[in-house]
Amino acid sequence: MDYKKQTIFEIQYVIRMQKDALRSFSKNQLALRNGQDKPEIWVAFQGLIYDVSDSRLWRNGKHYEHWAGQDLTHELPDAPHTASVFEKFKVVGQLN
Numbered sequence: 001m002d003y004k005k006q007t008i009f010e011i012q013y014v015i016r017m018q019k020d021a022l023r024s025f026s027k028n029q030l031a032l033r034n035g036q037d038k039p040e041i042w043v044a045f046q047g048l049i050y051d052v053s054d055s056r057l058w059r060n061g062k063h064y065e066h067w068a069g070q071d072l073t074h075e076l077p078d079a080p081h082t083a084s085v086f087e088k089f090k091v092v093g094q095l096n
């Protein structure tokens with residue numbers, strides 16, 4: 001096998017391992033982290049759940065017209081920013 005294929009296999013392996021290592025949460029568990037029911041404030045984006053509790057812009061779970069505690073992947077086109085806003089937040093798990 002050539003080294004490029006080998007490298008691709010290795011990268012795919014690492015990605016798989018990292019995904020397995022993430023905790024999984026259901027939609028209902030995510031919904032409780034809406035900034036109203038529990039202290040944590042979480043937002044799901046492209047399969048991953050981010051903890052935005054420390055953000056002043058997500059206080060009480062509300063960000064402009066959007067609510068935390070749900071998958072907002074399809075709402076990003078409404079935003080005046082890109083997905084890079086998620087970079088500084090900790091991933092707490094994946095949405096299953």
Ligand code: HEM
Pocket residue numbers: 043045052054055056057058063064065066072073075076078079080081085086
């Ligand atoms: C009407 C729609 C929206 C408006 C007007 C809006 C506006 C903003 C503004 C002004 C910021 C400040 C930083 C920046 O511009 O880079 C921000 C940050 C952010 N937005 Fe939005 N946004 C919208 C929708 C969304 C949606 C749908 C998501 C999730 C998919 C989202 C996630 C975030 C996150 C995670 C941050 C970073 C917060 C921080 O750094 O504390 N936004 N948004």
